Amino acid sequence: MKISYAGICGSDLHIYHGSHPFVKYPRVIGHEFAGVIEAVGDGVSASRIGQRVSVDPVVSCGHCYPCSIGRSNICHNLQVVGVHREGGFSEFCCVPDSLAYNVPDNINAPAAAMVEPFSIAANMLNRTGASARDVALVYGAGPIGLTVVQVLKGVYGVKKLIVADRLDSRLKGALENGADVVVNNSEKELASWLQEQGIAPTLVIDAACHPSIFAEATQIAAPAGRIGLMGFPAETSSVVQRFLNAKELTVYASRLNNKLFPTVIDWMASGKIQPHKLISHRFDFHDIKQALNLFETNPMACCKVLLQFDEE
Ligand SMILES: [Zn+2]
Ligand SMILES: [Zn+2]
Incomplete structure (x- = not known):
């Protein structure tokens, strides 16, 4: 070709x-x-x-x-x-x-x-499933995070879509691509901010891929929530099993499409x-x-x- x-x-x-x-x-x-x-x-x-x-x-x-x-x-x-x-x-x-x-x-x-x-986002969301009942949180508003944002809104029509990133310019991009709420998690402690807002995400997608995110995701996810992991960090993540079992969380990994x-x-x-x-x-x-x-x-x-x- x-x-x-x-x-x-x-x-x-x-x-x-x-x-x-x-x-x-x-x-x-x-x-x-x-x-x-x-x-x-x-x-x-x-x-x-x-x-x-x-x-x-x-x-x-x-x-x-x-x-x-x-x-x-x-x-x-x-x-x-x-x-x-x-x-x-x-x-x-x-x-x-x-x-x-x-x-x-x-x-x-x-x-x-x-x-x-977009096939990367499609595969991730095909693994986790998504629906109009979901309150979704996406970590990372870079190119991959924004494809996930577009698919969550444009294809699955999730009820509420929150995007967390450490750069305000990227959060602006998230709003332009369909996010309902954005939060700068270098300025605000995400778990307590979500609690203040009364938000418990039913679907958490990690498109930022820092090893601390997986552990935090298990804390903030709603009961019966799903967590989707997209990156390849080689560092250890300190996940507490209690959060997984107490809420029967499901963790999905996704690679390519x-x-x-x-x-x-x-x-x-x-x-x-x-x-x-x-x-x-x-x-x-x-x-x-x-x-x-x-x-x-x-x-x-x-x-x-x-x-x-x-x-x-
Ligand atoms: Zn690529
Ligand atoms: Zn084969």
Whole structure:
């Protein structure tokens, strides 16, 4: 495929700096991308040439235990495009036919590159479930947190949505993307603030991923609440089991996405989610160093930074 746009993600910075645990070099980075099919290999219908597609980066084996129970995103032999095989920060990329999902005309090229980041939110909320009865609390209003915010409001219509972050500029972004209430948890002690407000979240999503959050989430969650964990901190978290059992809390972990590209593409096509609200910058791909640097050093100014390879 000929790439049109690719998004920069936090994990790309780790690969760029050589601090990602799973990568072998050399590697073409990039797992959030979209473009147009330029040529096909043996066994793939030539009718696919010219189709506009977004690529699910999750490559699974199809025969291990997780694959056999429909959990292919945690396949034993998992390969992620842009991590274990060549990715989308390139003018051309070769991907498996089955992972190139057609994108309808009302989703433009930059939005098509946003399907993957939304698939992360889709998978998390598919794991926890969400409904109009939920009072949801999202930790972190960065790019991933904001995709969760948009899906919680636009798709699931949760009753009340609270977002906690340590940066006021990001909280402003949370309000613009559907949060009902925001709180700066570097200024206010979150547990007591929630108590003052009479808020007991039934669904807590950690998109900020500091190890202290998991422990706090078990304290503040309502009875029968669900907690969704998104990040990969390696530090120990001091969770008190009593909170889990006294309230019968359920904890869900989520990684990548489990075949949710068609779902996200439908949400986008029907206007339930707004990818353009999250795109803060676009760079010509020749300026990738500048783009990576901005994304890394100025989280106040950026949400999703896209590289542009080819204008459709
Ligand atoms: Zn990503
Ligand atoms: Zn497998």
